[in-house]
Amino acid sequence: MSMLHTDHMRxxxxxxxxxxxxxxDRVGLLLARIGQRVAAWSRTTDTVHVPCEGGGPGFYLKRYFYPRWRNRIxxxxxxxxxxxxxxxxxxxLLNEMRALGLPAVRPVAHGVRRIGHFVAACFLxxxxVPGAVNLTTFAREVASGRQPLDFAQRVALVRRLAQQVAAIHAAGFAHGQLFWRNVLVRPDPSGEPEFFFLDVRPRRGKRRLGRPVTWWMEELAQLEASALPFTTRVDRMRFLAEYFGARRLPPVIKAQIREIDRxxxxxxxxxxxxxxxxDLFEEWNRQLAAELARAAGRAAPRQGG
Incomplete structure (x- = not known):
């Protein structure tokens, strides 16, 4: 720590x-860390997977960087x-969701680096979640035939996702970027689909059906945009019917669905x-895993000798 530079971690x-x-366990090491499997990346953010050397679940480190003063201001x-x-x-917010019984990943730490008290970088x-992948990756695996999914399983997945999204919205939470890549899925012990959500944000007020465009409609549109390459119109209508909890959709909801489509x-x-x-990240990570496996195979005989 210096007079202008402070690190804090909880x-x-x-x-x-x-x-x-x-x-x-240290801010400086976390912000400088490289070499792990990259799960997401943009110009000022990244998410990397850090395996647990002693076995058990690893961790995801999500970092936000603000390198320029205009970003900090x-x-x-x-x-x-x-x-x-x-x-x-x-x-x-993730802890608040979990306390309410809503499906969210478990946060374990956060931290920040400040320069003159301006945020220069922070992380979560x-x-x-062992065995979970994001919905885009899951859909790609299904489309390629690598992940089996029969009709009954497909229907169950669509309905369960709709129920979970409806519960989150009814509780007054929003995501802001509710695309498939930000939703994790895995089978639960009974084989039913289980979802986990990331990056939630609070929204004041409950879901209202009478307004022309609201935040929850934007989020349903984001989900639809992700779903379009992988689903049928029947899949998407089944999702919306479950979300609204209606077997027959009244005119007001049909009008909102047209707006969601737009x-x-x-x-x-x-x-x-x-x-x-x-897709590029998944392919890169597959190649990385294969290379690490080959390296481990080459090292094993030397250790044995």
Whole structure:
């Protein structure tokens, strides 16, 4: 720490030892860390997977970087100078969701680096959900034939996702970027689909059906934009019927569905590029895993000798 440069980190006490063993207990090391499997990346953010060397679930480290002063000053007007940084805000909201019984990943730590009290970088660490992949990756695996999914399973998955999204919206939570890549899925012990959501944000007020365009309609449009390359119209209507809890859709809801379709078209180009990036990351990670396996195989005989 210097006069202008301060680091702060908060860890869930139950995970302190595990984070230390993985080298995830110091801000400087976390912000400089490289070499792990990349789960997501943009110009100022990234998410990397950090395996647990002692076995058990690993962690995901999500970092936000604000390298330029204009980015830091913008954060001042968004409340980060005196209030919560992005990592801490997500940490609290994920815990609030979990306390309400809503499906969310478990946050285990957050931290920040400030320069002159302006946020220069911050992060959130969440526990890995073993066996889970994002919905875009899952859909690609189904389309390629690598992931079996029969008709009954497909219907169950669509309905369960609709129920979970409806529950989150009814509780007054929003995601802001509710695309498939931000939703994790895996089978639960009974084989039923189980979902986990990321990056939630609070929204004031409950879902209202009488307004022309609202935040929850935007989120349904984002889900639709992600779903278009992988689903049928019947799949999408089944999702909406389950979300609204209606076997027959009244005129007001049908009008809203038309608006959701219009909003989804606006997101299509954006999501097409994101799906392409997701495919590139998955292919890169498959190649990395294969190379690591080959390296481990070459090292084994030398150790035995």
């Amino acid at each position: 860890m869930d006490p139950a995970y302190r030892d595990a984070l230390r063993e993985c080298g995830l 913008r954060g001042l007007f968004r409340g980060t100078f005196f209030g919560l940084h992005r990592g801490e805000a997500e940490f609290r 660490i969440t526990e890995e 909003l989804a078209r606006r997101w299509r180009r954006h999501e097409k590029q994101r799906i392409k990036m997701n």
